[in-house]
Amino acid sequence: MFEEASEVFDNMFKSSFPLTFIVFIPAVLILVSPLPAEAAHEFTVYRMQQYDLQGQPYGTRNSILNTEARTVEADVLSRRCVIMRLADFSFDKYQKALRQSAGAVVIMLPKNMSAMPQDVLQQFMELEPDMLTTETIVPVYFAIEDDELMSIYTQTLTSSSSQGSLSAAEVLLHTATANGFQMVTSGAQSKAISDWAITSLEGRLTGVGGEDLPTIVLVAHYDSFGVAPWLSYGADSNGSGVSMLLELARLFSKLYTYKRTHAAYNLLFFVSGGGKFNYQGTKRWLEDNLDHTDSSLLQDNVAFVMCLDTVGNGDSLHLHVSKPPKEGTPQYSLLKELEMVISSQYPEVKFSMVHKKINLADDMLAWEHERFGIRRLPAFTLSHLPSHRSVQRSSIMDVRSVSFSSRHGAGEPPSGPHVDVKRLGRNTKVVAEALARVIYNLTEKGAPGDLQIFTEQMQVQEEQLSAVVDWLTAQPRAAQLVDKDSSVVSTLEYHLGRYLKDVKRHYVKADKRDPEFVFYDQLKQTMNAYRVKPAIFDLLLAVCIAAYLGMMYLAIQVKSLLVILQVFAFHLQKCVTFVLVIFYFIF
Known part of the structure; x- marks a missing residue:
C-alpha cells in the first residue's frame, strides 16, 4: 500500500506541479500541526x-x-x-x-x-x-x-x-x-416549584405529677443557607444547634425513664424547617398549636422557649432576648443557672445577655425566638455569636472543617468557620446542666454551683455530637433541596423517635393566592x-482560502500560457526555417 502511494506521489511530482502544490502542501500542514486540545x-x-x-x-x-x-x-x-x-x-x-x-x-x-x-x-x-x-x-x-x-x-x-x-x-x-x-x-x-412542603418535626417528654405542668420548649432549625443552595452545608448554623438538641433529647430521655429523676416539667423538642426563610416552619407550627387546636402543650403553661442557633464554636455564649426576663420567672431562673454553671465549671467562657427588640418592620426576623415572642411566649436564643447580623449564619463557607473538594475529590480542611466538637460538647454540657438545675430546682435546694449531674454514664458524648454534625454536613440542606421525602427528614425523625414520644411531622406549603415563599428549580x-x-477567524480563513485558490488558478493559467507559447514557438520555428529555405533557393 505504501509503495503504491509513493508511486502516486512520484507521478504527481513529475506530471503536474500545480496539482502537487494543491494536494501536498495542505497534507503536510495537517501532518505537522500539533495535536488539538480537548474540544x-x-x-x-x-x-x-x-x-x-x-x-x-x-x-x-x-x-x-x-x-x-x-x-x-x-x-x-x-x-x-x-x-x-x-x-x-x-x-x-x-x-x-x-x-x-x-x-x-x-x-x-x-x-x-x-x-x-x-x-x-x-x-x-x-x-x-x-x-x-x-x-x-x-x-x-x-x-x-x-x-x-x-x-x-x-x-x-x-x-x-x-x-x-x-x-x-x-x-x-x-x-x-x-x-x-x-x-x-x-x-x-x-x-417556580409548585406545592413545595417544608417539613418540621416535634417530639416530647411528658413530666410527672399532674396534668397542668409547665412546659419547656427546645427548638433548632435544621436547614442551611448560602449564596448557592447546593453549596450550603450549614455546619455551625445550624448543624451544631440540631446536634445539641438531639443530645439533650438523649440525656433527658434517660432522666425521664426513672421515677426518681422524672421531673415535673414537660419537655417539648421541635426541629423546624424553613428557618432561613423567616422561620416559616415555626410560624405554621405556632398557628397550628395556638389557633387551630384545643389540646397543645403550647396552650398550657409554657415556662420558656430556648432556641439553639450556632453553638459549635467560640469561647462565648450569648442569650439573645427580645424582652429581658423578670425576676422570679422560669426564664430568669435559667439565666441565673447559666451564669452559675459557666462561672463555676467553665470560667473561660464569657456569658452575656443581649437585648434586642422585635422589629416588625423588617422583612426578616433576627432570631427564631422572635417568632415565639410575637405570640407572647417567653423565648430566647442561645448562640456563640454576639449579633444576628454575623455573616457566618448565611454563608457557603460554613462547612464542617473539610473543604469543598472532600465532596468532589481530595482536599485539606478550610481555614474558614467550622464546628469545634470540643467547644460544642462543652456548650451542650452547659445547657444540659442549667436546664437540669431549673427543672429539679437545685439552686433553691442548696445544691452548689459546681455540682455536675451529667457525669459517667450520663455524660455528654462528643462522638455522638460529631457524628450528627458529620451526617448533617454530608449533604446541602437548603430548604429548596429538602422535601418531605428527603433522607434528612426521615433520619431526623428516626433519631427523635429513639428518645422522645409522640414524634410527628408538620408541613407548611405556601398559599397559592398570596405565597409567603416561592422556590425555583434548576439550581444545579x-x-x-x-x-x-472567533468570527473574524472564519473571515480571515475565507480570505486565505480565496487567495490560495487564486494563486492555484493563476498557476494553472500560467502553465497553459507556457504550453501555448511553446506550440507557437515550435510553429514559428518551422515557418522561419521554411522562409530561410526559400530564400536559400532563390538567392
Whole structure:
C-alpha cells in the first residue's frame, strides 16, 4: 500500500506541479500541526439563590447560558460569560459585569479552601448578602476548580488582558489566532416549584405529677443557607444547634425513664424547617398549636422557649432576648443557672445577655425566638455569636472543617468557620446542666454551683455530637433541596423517635393566592465549555482560502500560457526555417 502511494506521489511530482502544490502542501500542514486540545470540557455548576419571600424577589432570575467566555479584565463584557476566581473576586468587579449586561457570571471556588487567606474568606462571606439582595436577570454560577477549568480561565485571562496594550493590527491578529470558549448550560429556564412542603418535626417528654405542668420548649432549625443552595452545608448554623438538641433529647430521655429523676416539667423538642426563610416552619407550627387546636402543650403553661442557633464554636455564649426576663420567672431562673454553671465549671467562657427588640418592620426576623415572642411566649436564643447580623449564619463557607473538594475529590480542611466538637460538647454540657438545675430546682435546694449531674454514664458524648454534625454536613440542606421525602427528614425523625414520644411531622406549603415563599428549580446544572474560534477567524480563513485558490488558478493559467507559447514557438520555428529555405533557393 505504501509503495503504491509513493508511486502516486512520484507521478504527481513529475506530471503536474500545480496539482502537487494543491494536494501536498495542505497534507503536510495537517501532518505537522500539533495535536488539538480537548474540544470541550464538562463540569458541574451551582446556581445562585433564586426565591421570593413575602413577594420580594431575591437572587438571580435566569438559568440559561450560551455565550463566549471572558474574564473581568476584558474591556467589553456585554453578552459574555464572565469568569472570576474567588481569590480575585470583589463586589466592584461583580457589579462591573452586571452594569455591562454580561451574559452570565461564573465564580470559581478552589478545591482546597484552607489555602485561601482568612481575609479573602471573610470578605466573600460579607459580600454574600449583598449579592442576594441585588436582584439580577444575569445567571450567576459557582464552580469547583479543576485542571481543565483552570486552563480555560488562564487562556481566557490571557486573551482578555493582552488586548488593551496591543495595536489595532496586533489585536486583530491576536483575536483571530486566540482560542475562545463557548459556555453552554444543559438545563432549561428556571421555573417556580409548585406545592413545595417544608417539613418540621416535634417530639416530647411528658413530666410527672399532674396534668397542668409547665412546659419547656427546645427548638433548632435544621436547614442551611448560602449564596448557592447546593453549596450550603450549614455546619455551625445550624448543624451544631440540631446536634445539641438531639443530645439533650438523649440525656433527658434517660432522666425521664426513672421515677426518681422524672421531673415535673414537660419537655417539648421541635426541629423546624424553613428557618432561613423567616422561620416559616415555626410560624405554621405556632398557628397550628395556638389557633387551630384545643389540646397543645403550647396552650398550657409554657415556662420558656430556648432556641439553639450556632453553638459549635467560640469561647462565648450569648442569650439573645427580645424582652429581658423578670425576676422570679422560669426564664430568669435559667439565666441565673447559666451564669452559675459557666462561672463555676467553665470560667473561660464569657456569658452575656443581649437585648434586642422585635422589629416588625423588617422583612426578616433576627432570631427564631422572635417568632415565639410575637405570640407572647417567653423565648430566647442561645448562640456563640454576639449579633444576628454575623455573616457566618448565611454563608457557603460554613462547612464542617473539610473543604469543598472532600465532596468532589481530595482536599485539606478550610481555614474558614467550622464546628469545634470540643467547644460544642462543652456548650451542650452547659445547657444540659442549667436546664437540669431549673427543672429539679437545685439552686433553691442548696445544691452548689459546681455540682455536675451529667457525669459517667450520663455524660455528654462528643462522638455522638460529631457524628450528627458529620451526617448533617454530608449533604446541602437548603430548604429548596429538602422535601418531605428527603433522607434528612426521615433520619431526623428516626433519631427523635429513639428518645422522645409522640414524634410527628408538620408541613407548611405556601398559599397559592398570596405565597409567603416561592422556590425555583434548576439550581444545579451541567455546563460545557466548547473550544471555538472567533468570527473574524472564519473571515480571515475565507480570505486565505480565496487567495490560495487564486494563486492555484493563476498557476494553472500560467502553465497553459507556457504550453501555448511553446506550440507557437515550435510553429514559428518551422515557418522561419521554411522562409530561410526559400530564400536559400532563390538567392
